[in-house]
Amino acid sequence: MGRYILKRLIWMIPVVLGVTILVFSIMYLIPGDPAKMMLSPEATPEEIAAKREELGLNEPYLVRLGKFLGGIVFRFDFGDSWVYNQPVTKELLNRFPRTLTIAVICIGLQIIIGIPLGIIAAVNQNGLGDRISMFIALFGISLPNFWIALMLILFFSVKLGWLPPFGIDGFKYYILPCIANAFPGIATQARQTRSSMLEVIRSDYITTARAKGMSELQILLKHALPNALLPVITIIGNGMGMLLAGTVVIESIFSIPGIGMYLVGGINSRDYNIVQSSVIFLALAFTFIMLLVDLAYAFIDPRIKAQFARKHKRGHHA
Amino acid sequence: MSNNATSFLEVKDLVVEYTSEGSVIHAVNGVSFALERGKTFGLVGETGAGKTSIAKAILRILPDPPAKIRNGQILLDGIDLLTLEEKDMRKIRGRRVSMIFQDPMTALNPIMKVGKQIAEVIKLHNKISNKQAEAEAGKMLELVGIPAERFNEYPHQFSGGMKQRVIIAMALACNPELLLADEPTTALDVTIQAQVLEMINKLKRDLNTSMIMISHNLGVVAEICDDLAVIYAGEVVELGSKETIFDRAAHPYTVGLFSAVPTLDEEKERLVPIIGLPPDPSNLPAGCHFHPRCPWADEACERESIPLREIAPGHFCRCIKVSAQEN
Numbered sequence: 001m002g003r004y005i006l007k008r009l010i011w012m013i014p015v016v017l018g019v020t021i022l023v024f025s026i027m028y029l030i031p032g033d034p035a036k037m038m039l040s041p042e043a044t045p046e047e048i049a050a051k052r053e054e055l056g057l058n059e060p061y062l063v064r065l066g067k068f069l070g071g072i073v074f075r076f077d078f079g080d081s082w083v084y085n086q087p088v089t090k091e092l093l094n095r096f097p098r099t100l101t102i103a104v105i106c107i108g109l110q111i112i113i114g115i116p117l118g119i120i121a122a123v124n125q126n127g128l129g130d131r132i133s134m135f136i137a138l139f140g141i142s143l144p145n146f147w148i149a150l151m152l153i154l155f156f157s158v159k160l161g162w163l164p165p166f167g168i169d170g171f172k173y174y175i176l177p178c179i180a181n182a183f184p185g186i187a188t189q190a191r192q193t194r195s196s197m198l199e200v201i202r203s204d205y206i207t208t209a210r211a212k213g214m215s216e217l218q219i220l221l222k223h224a225l226p227n228a229l230l231p232v233i234t235i236i237g238n239g240m241g242m243l244l245a246g247t248v249v250i251e252s253i254f255s256i257p258g259i260g261m262y263l264v265g266g267i268n269s270r271d272y273n274i275v276q277s278s279v280i281f282l283a284l285a286f287t288f289i290m291l292l293v294d295l296a297y298a299f300i301d302p303r304i305k306a307q308f309a310r311k312h313k314r315g316h317h318a
Numbered sequence: 319m320s321n322n323a324t325s326f327l328e329v330k331d332l333v334v335e336y337t338s339e340g341s342v343i344h345a346v347n348g349v350s351f352a353l354e355r356g357k358t359f360g361l362v363g364e365t366g367a368g369k370t371s372i373a374k375a376i377l378r379i380l381p382d383p384p385a386k387i388r389n390g391q392i393l394l395d396g397i398d399l400l401t402l403e404e405k406d407m408r409k410i411r412g413r414r415v416s417m418i419f420q421d422p423m424t425a426l427n428p429i430m431k432v433g434k435q436i437a438e439v440i441k442l443h444n445k446i447s448n449k450q451a452e453a454e455a456g457k458m459l460e461l462v463g464i465p466a467e468r469f470n471e472y473p474h475q476f477s478g479g480m481k482q483r484v485i486i487a488m489a490l491a492c493n494p495e496l497l498l499a500d501e502p503t504t505a506l507d508v509t510i511q512a513q514v515l516e517m518i519n520k521l522k523r524d525l526n527t528s529m530i531m532i533s534h535n536l537g538v539v540a541e542i543c544d545d546l547a548v549i550y551a552g553e554v555v556e557l558g559s560k561e562t563i564f565d566r567a568a569h570p571y572t573v574g575l576f577s578a579v580p581t582l583d584e585e586k587e588r589l590v591p592i593i594g595l596p597p598d599p600s601n602l603p604a605g606c607h608f609h610p611r612c613p614w615a616d617e618a619c620e621r622e623s624i625p626l627r628e629i630a631p632g633h634f635c636r637c638i639k640v641s642a643q644e645n
Contacts, residue, residue, distance in 0.1 A: 202381075203424065204419060204421060204424040204425045205424065205425055205426055205427040205428070207374075207379055207381075207419070207425075208419060208425045208426070208427070208485070208488075209427070210379045210411070211377055211379050211411055211412060211416060211417045211419075212411065212412040212416075212438065212439040212442060212488070213408045213409060213410070213411035213412035213413060213439070213442055213443065214408070214412075214438075214442060215408060222430075222438075223427050223430070226429055226430075227427065227428070227429060300429060301428070301429050302428075302429060302472040302474070303428065303429075303472070303474050306474070306475075
């Protein structure tokens, strides 16, 4: 198992390298001149040319790529932001906890609300519990999160004055963004849990458990749920990735200085280093989450664990 | 053997229906039989004849919906299982009555250690610690011929025959009074079949368990059962002791079943099949359900449903053509 984890961690290197080269190339190719954008509109062509020289934009593609990669590999330096004039790494590490906090809370809500909703729906298939749960899920999937966010602000901030409408300065500020952002995840989770539970509930081993004299609750907790968890965990992993990378909308509405806002700002001002490093950072986070998901699989399902074991045995002979 | 009051298990007029997209499937239509303690009763019939539904009805583990027990009594030592509270029924399942399932490949929880799956039922019905339950489960594994060291392995590490042994160990773990064996050897290959059958037979004798053996395999039935009922379209068409039915099969369906089995001592060019297919259980033929396939049928057979009659002491048959043939 340890061997497998190590192997997966090593595999992350080419993945992240690929992402780095890809995002670097895209930024190289898209139109828009960062030098022009940084200077005032009245800047003379000479000034712009001088700025380009200063930023190193006149050097050929491969040289620039090499310099960028070299900085990351040898100095863990993602370069400076041209707009803010400060190291990108520092700013990323500064902002990441906010985005991460929102993502973790949202995932938490997704798990503690979505999974029970799905279970209730599956156990009462076509019954009242199913209808109610799936109505909530449909609601969550159909309503865009920015609309929910605005409604929440309108109600809880403007009307009731209970919660701050924007900014980030303590726990209270996280409540509304997290609720607004968690809705689609809860809905997806509920639907996935339902369908995966329905499949499991019809299995023969559930009948076996019933024939043992177990109560329905015991069967649910000991036999049905653990078997239904695999697809559910996949959704959690994907959701986590989406939440880390995709909170831009929520961050903009609530003016939260997180990674999403940083990335979008970087794209708009053609601040190459911000875009590249944010994407690399997110790619790292995503691959790491996927590793955790795969490990969770192995932890839950001995058949998958056995496959891992076999794989690394083959590795021995190679 | 029939309606005496001392029967250990008595199934009376059991009716099970499934509802599927508006149409009603008549799976079990008024089945009655009785079983004495320590004896083995065979339920024989084609796939879809309702055998498994009868067994699951006894344990009350039919999937509801779509299945519903519409009528009948199932008396275990005089107590009607069908009127018991679910809570009390749970105490019977796995402890007094347990079941061996048809398909060992899917009947075990794939992500739970086999030993734990056996220990679970022991813990459930006995006031003992987890440790003791696990020790007992280990003993059960040994009993069915699996080394106790394999306690911590998972179902995918076992072959089909081994899985079936685990299921048998699970069913016998609480020393049940009645064992429902639903085609326990169908999913196994022939050599393993014999081993498993022999094992079930031995364990049953050692533990003095009564058993209902469900099978479409007449060989299996011959080996294990004391009495048997032939089921066709959810009805008992013939019932009697094994010897009676094997030696003096009366119902045309039973006769057909025997002539469709190859024998070693008779020279036969071809086996004689039963013509046609089992009837659609949502639309059973009127009168005798077997008449469309019966070589002896005439108009009288289509007119009204045929009662099960005692044609010789302890030998029951559901056919109006038979009494003339029997002495």
